[in-house]
Amino acid sequence: MTRVFITGMGAITPIGNDVATFWQNLLAGKSGAGRITLFDTGDMPYNIACEVKDFDPQDYMDRKVARRIARSTQFAIAVAKQALADAGITIDASNRDEVGVLMATGGGGITEIEFATEEMVEKGWRSVGPFVVPAAMANAVSCLVSIETGARGPVMTSTAACASGHYSIIEGYHFLRRGEADVIIAGGAESTVSMLTMSAFGRMGPLSSRMGDPERACRPFSIDRDGFVAGEGACAVILETEEHARRRGARLYGEVLGGRLTGDAFHITAPDPDGDGAARALTGAVRNAGLKMQDIDLVFAHGTGTELNDIGETKALKRAFGEHIYDMKITSIKSMVGHALGAAGAQSAVAAVCSLREGLVPPTINYTPDPALDIPIVGNEAQKFDARYAIVNAFGFGGQNVVAVLGRVDE
Incomplete structure (x- = not known):
């Protein structure tokens, strides 16, 4: 039976924009929560989130590409390229048909629809740009990774709300075991910290009410827990069949067993x-x-x-x-x-x-x-x-x- 290993990883998170920094800050117990800066919260009471900081999409893609896509897709491209580099994989004509992309998102480019709607209400329908639809598509997180990396194997986007990113890893595991690729870029990307989504979650009720103490707001399994803090970011892993990984002498980080x-x-x-x-x-x-x-x-x-x-x-x-x-x-x-x-x-x-x-x-x-x-x-x-x-x-x-x-x- 085909075994599947993780041979590369990438991370863009509120506590680090690479895996090493992310991991060290996790061990240190560092919180990524703070007051929202991505938009003006005004009098909205839901004003804290775990935002990604100091992220420059042009470190990973052309400026023109970055301007035309959602922030979540920018994250997806970034972590995919990090993971490929970490795995030591260069996609070219010799292997591109055997490298697949299974990225995931819960909200996709929902913020792009929000921004375009605001523009349309203020300035009329002609203000809506031609890139709103491709930027808002949920499958952009996988398609743009494919386009930006050259991967031409199976390309699919998983969406299962809060379980989406994990879904893609399991599906990638099954794709490899079925022999549909040698390598899969799998993971999840999200950026839904906006006026609409924060208002919606706030009205629904699952957000923490500790707006005055952002770093101590999220308290899983604690007796005084009162909700989650919204976050954003992306992570990706390179999934690889054992045969392919060992043939090229890859470093094996871990194994997906099922x-x-x-x-x-x-x-x-x-x-x-x-x-x-x-x-x-x-x-x-x-x-x-x-x-x-x-x-x-x-x-x-x-x-x-x-x-x-x-x-x-x-x-x-x-x-x-x-x-x-x-x-x-x-x-x-x-x-x-x-x-x-x-x-x-x-x-x-x-x-x-x-x-x-x-x-x-x-x-x-x-x-x-x-x-x-x-x-x-x-x-x-x-x-x-x-x-x-x-x-x-x-x-x-x-x-x-x-x-x-x-x-x-x-x-």
């Missing part, structure tokens, strides 16, 4: 309160990886910091792992990078690979134990932990649950 997708069939925004769908994804992913539940050491949780998510995820973990859960370590990086929606799963996957390689688990910051959520959270400070296998959770609106199993590579 995954599982399930649906709650419960509610368009709320998770199943019993955690049934998530628990089925957990047990199914471990089974598909050829492992036993007792083999799993580490969990990178979805961990949004909302009341409902953290209860449901805790129930799912206890349901799936039983008493073994107390021998594991669990963390949520959303406490530091916020909730980047379609990029969130990919961010956690990159962090999990780094954790397995280095034997360190980044903390869930702002954590005060909740007796009702009695699971072993790595709270407030990074911990040394020698893990062999990790699972990464991503659960999306609409009840879409995605769990991946990653393995350490010892070479």
Whole structure:
């Protein structure tokens, strides 16, 4: 059976615009939250977010290209190029048909529609530019990566709300095992910090109310949690078949061992309160990886910091792992990078690979134990932990649950 390895990674995040910086700031417990600068919040009470800082798209693409595409797509191109460079892969005529792109997004270019609508209302229909449609298309995050890198294998965009970025990694794994490519660029990209989306999330209710204390606002699994902080950014991984990777002497960061997708069939925004769908994804992913539940050491949780998510995820973990859960370590990086929606799963996957390689688990910051959520959270400070296998959770609106199993590579 074809094995699939991760041979390159890229990151644009609120706490670092490359994997090394991202990882070191995770270990340090650094928060990327602050007052919103991407737009004038005026009197809107929802005025904090985890924004990407000091990002120049022209470091990765021509100025003309950057001006015509959404910020999320700029992020996607950047992390794809970082990951390819990290993997030591140059796409040319000899290999371009065997390199695919499976990037993901939850909101796509929704902000481009918002900006164009504002312009149209103010100046009339003739003010709407010819690039609004291609900039707003959800599939731009994959198509533009293909165009900018030259990859001509399978090109697909996954969208599963907050589970999107993880979905693309699982799908990329299956594409390689089916023999449809030798290499897949997989990940997620998102930038939805705008007046419309922040207003919509604020009215819906899942945002933290701690506007006066941005860095301490997001508190996954904590007794005083009250919602998530919006985030943005992108992460990508290079997935490669074992044969192709070993033939070219690639560095192996980690192995994708399997995954599982399930649906709650419960509610368009709320998770199943019993955690049934998530628990089925957990047990199914471990089974598909050829492992036993007792083999799993580490969990990178979805961990949004909302009341409902953290209860449901805790129930799912206890349901799936039983008493073994107390021998594991669990963390949520959303406490530091916020909730980047379609990029969130990919961010956690990159962090999990780094954790397995280095034997360190980044903390869930702002954590005060909740007796009702009695699971072993790595709270407030990074911990040394020698893990062999990790699972990464991503659960999306609409009840879409995605769990991946990653393995350490010892070479």
